[in-house]
Structures are given as C-alpha cells and as structure tokens.
Amino acid sequence: MTSDADYEVDVAVVGGGACGLVAALRAARNPDLLIAVFEKSTKEGCNSQFSSGSLAAGGTRYQRAAGIDDSPERHARDILTVNGDPEAEPIVTALCQVAPHYVEWLADELGHPVELGRDMVRSGQSVPRLHTDTGRAGGARLISTLRRAVEATDNIVFVDNAPGTGLLTAEDGSVTGVHVLDGGEQRRAGAQAVVLAADGFANNPDMMAEFCPDAAGAFYGGVSTSTGDAIRWGLELGATTRTMGSFLGHGLVVPGHGTRLNPALPFLGALLVGTDGRRFVDEKAQGYSKLGRVIAEQPGGRAVLIWDERAHKAAMHSELMRESAAAGAFRRHETLADLATATGLSDSRLAETLAGFRSVSVVDDPAGTDHGPLRFPLYAGWVTPGVLTTQGGLLVDTTGRVQHYSGHPIPGLYAGGGSAAGISGPSSEGYMSGNGLLTALGFGWIIGDHLAATLGGR
Numbered sequence: 001m002t003s004d005a006d007y008e009v010d011v012a013v014v015g016g017g018a019c020g021l022v023a024a025l026r027a028a029r030n031p032d033l034l035i036a037v038f039e040k041s042t043k044e045g046c047n048s049q050f051s052s053g054s055l056a057a058g059g060t061r062y063q064r065a066a067g068i069d070d071s072p073e074r075h076a077r078d079i080l081t082v083n084g085d086p087e088a089e090p091i092v093t094a095l096c097q098v099a100p101h102y103v104e105w106l107a108d109e110l111g112h113p114v115e116l117g118r119d120m121v122r123s124g125q126s127v128p129r130l131h132t133d134t135g136r137a138g139g140a141r142l143i144s145t146l147r148r149a150v151e152a153t154d155n156i157v158f159v160d161n162a163p164g165t166g167l168l169t170a171e172d173g174s175v176t177g178v179h180v181l182d183g184g185e186q187r188r189a190g191a192q193a194v195v196l197a198a199d200g201f202a203n204n205p206d207m208m209a210e211f212c213p214d215a216a217g218a219f220y221g222g223v224s225t226s227t228g229d230a231i232r233w234g235l236e237l238g239a240t241t242r243t244m245g246s247f248l249g250h251g252l253v254v255p256g257h258g259t260r261l262n263p264a265l266p267f268l269g270a271l272l273v274g275t276d277g278r279r280f281v282d283e284k285a286q287g288y289s290k291l292g293r294v295i296a297e298q299p300g301g302r303a304v305l306i307w308d309e310r311a312h313k314a315a316m317h318s319e320l321m322r323e324s325a326a327a328g329a330f331r332r333h334e335t336l337a338d339l340a341t342a343t344g345l346s347d348s349r350l351a352e353t354l355a356g357f358r359s360v361s362v363v364d365d366p367a368g369t370d371h372g373p374l375r376f377p378l379y380a381g382w383v384t385p386g387v388l389t390t391q392g393g394l395l396v397d398t399t400g401r402v403q404h405y406s407g408h409p410i411p412g413l414y415a416g417g418g419s420a421a422g423i424s425g426p427s428s429e430g431y432m433s434g435n436g437l438l439t440a441l442g443f444g445w446i447i448g449d450h451l452a453a454t455l456g457g458r
Helices: 018-027 061-065 072-083 088-107 137-149 205-211 231-238 286-298 310-316 319-327 338-341 347-355 435-454
Strands: 012-016 037-039 114-116 131-132 156-159 164-170 174-184 185-190 191-195 248-253 272-275 303-308 331-332 378-390 400-403 408-414
Touching: 012 018, 018 272, 018 435, 037 174, 061 114, 061 185, 072 272, 088 310, 088 347, 088 435, 131 164, 137 156, 156 347, 164 185, 164 231, 174 191, 174 408, 191 231, 191 310, 191 435, 205 378, 231 408, 248 286, 303 310, 331 338, 338 378, 347 435
Parallel strands: 012 037, 012 191, 037 156, 191 408
Antiparallel strands: 114 131, 164 174, 174 185, 248 378, 272 303, 303 378, 331 378, 400 408
C-alpha cells in the first residue's frame, strides 16, 4: 500500500466526464483492477454533458450503410488540414484509429442509440462523419449512457462531490495517487496509475488571461468546474504543455440568452449580416469556432443570422436549437418591416442584402443545392462569439502518458479530455467539429485499454 494513503485503488480517475468514464470502463475490463472515479460535481456537470454529443469517426458501419466512403486515415487528414499542426499527426492518427471502435461499442455494448447525422455538415469535414443519438438529445444523453454503464460495473467506484486537490508522488517523481476532498475531508487515494480527465481552464480568469488573452472576458458557455486544476498539478511536476492558446469558440451564441444556434444553419443556407445590414462573410467557409473570431471583428462583436422555413425545420432536430427556441433566442418574422423593426436594421439595406443572397444548402448535396433567395417567413437571431472550452493542456504520448519537460513520461500519470493538449492546433481557428469529444472519448479508450493490458491487481 502507498505510504500514508487512506485507501488504495489500482486506477484513480480524476473527472467523471466522457474521458474519465470511458477510461474507467475500458480499464475495468481487467477484472483484477479496482478503479475509482472522483468527480468534482455531477450537479455542476461536465463540458461533454453540455455538448451536442456529436462523435466524429471515419469508417463506421453507419457510414458504410449510407454508402459513404470514409476511413480513420481520411478523418486524420481532414483534421490536420484544418488545424495546421503537423506535429500533432501521431496523436491525431491514434485518436482517429479508435474512433469507429468506440462509436460501435457505445451502440453494441452500452445500448446508446447511435445514428449517422447526414444533415450535420460542418466546415472541414470532407464527408458526413458526425454520429449522434437518435432524437438528438445531445451530450447529456451520452453521459447518461456512460454513467449507467459505470454503475453496472462491479470493479468501478464512482465518488461524487470529491474534487481532486493534488497528486501523491514518490521520491523518484512517479505519481502514486491523488489527494481528494471526500465528504469534506482531505483523503489520500493511493493508485498504480492516475488519469487526469478533468475539464480545461476556460473558467479560470487568470489562466485565460495568461494563455488565451484574445478570449479573456468573452462570454463563457461551459461549466463552472473548468478551472484547470489538473493542468496546474502537472506543471508542478515539470510536465510539458502544448497549444495552451487554443480554445473552442462558437460564433453562434445568442447574447442575453446564453444558448447557441445550430451550427448546421450556415450549411443549410442561412445568411449572416452585420449591424449595417450587409453580408460580411462566406457563412459556409468557416468552422463555428473560427466564425467566432470573424464576428468578434464586427462592430459590437455582433451579427444577425437569418434563415428560412426550410432550414428551420432541419435545424430544429438539434437539442441546441430546441433550447434556443424555448429561451426565445430567435423569432419568426412574416415581413421585411417586421424583421427590420425587430433587429433594428435598415429595411432598405436588408432588402438589398436579401435580394442579392441565394440560399445554397450543402447538406444533401456537397456540390450545393441552390434554393434561390430567402423567402418570408424568415427567422432571425442575434449572435455573438463565446468560449466553450480550452483546447490546450498537458502534452501526452499516443498512450496518454503525460510527458515531462526532460522528454520522458512521468511514471503513473495519464491525461485526456480537457486536461490534455487537444488536436485543434495553436488557436481557435483550427477547431473542427467533433474534435473535443474525439479527444475525450479517444483518450479515454486508449488510456483505459492500455491500463487494462499493462497493470496487474494489487
């Protein structure tokens, strides 16, 4: 037993989101291992829970059934083209290789209702590869599926309201466990391996000011528990970090409501206009993270998204859109005068812009289907940029081991999800839809399988 530990497990997972839950479930396939998941607060939730729940994977049976030619290699090429970060190729390749396996595992072993979102076209995706749950309930349904599986697994203990507070280490620098606040008491949980699977640092103003100054003070749409604790513990041990200036932005946050419009709307033929009533960007050429930077450069950092009834019916399949509708984050307008009055934009300028815009959808046909000018009734909502999660973190290798600045892995320490460096390059512009959950579930899968194969029970 680890010296001075209050209790002993084989694997201590810090964070009960998608990464931590998958890591625990995969490690638990070794029946000799006892795994403990320490979650800061299920009440506050995790970023995966409030995501769209979209799983990017290339080469699944769902794609094959739809006649879509894709593969992990093609998926990886798409990511590397967008992120502009060739050094990330080994990690990107490893994550893309496991993605189709965990998508089908979720469906076959955990009973998650998976379908291919053929309508979920996103910038940078050369083919449809976002998989979602039937009914589009989003990340909450995904986390519910994973937590049910954890509850049903005898050699996993899930401890809620037990935030990690630091790492236990030996004299040689290896990690031997984790400090946790359990029931209001500081406890030491000894472990053969510690998996840092906490959220990032987007809700830590000091870290945001230091590493992401361009986004400091922007609307934050993530969870309160994203305070970067695990990253700081790694730094204290001499761990290397990477892409700390990268974050997931979103250009379609509705000011005053905090909800988000469906990022498929631009690809369904929606129009973005600035406060002068003019179109200012090619809506389909931007990922929704990069779009945030574009809108931030507009006067007041705001714009109006306008779409028609056809696009509206398709977009309402998304839980994000249903939440926005319930919040009153957008309105339907029967006439130009109504639209101009509600948005405060010039009716003559709006008329000119609408007349010169053709609504082209690339959802059903990648070459584009021209639906002609937008026709009333139209829907419109103000949008502004926001920050959802950070994408930088601890540098890990292809098995999830945290790397020391000297170039070797820190013994006993693994990281994934928001604790690890992501795959979206050095800035917000390199994010491609699905990258966040790819990093979370992918590293959870890789780390858990590695631990199941290499650790023996105590």
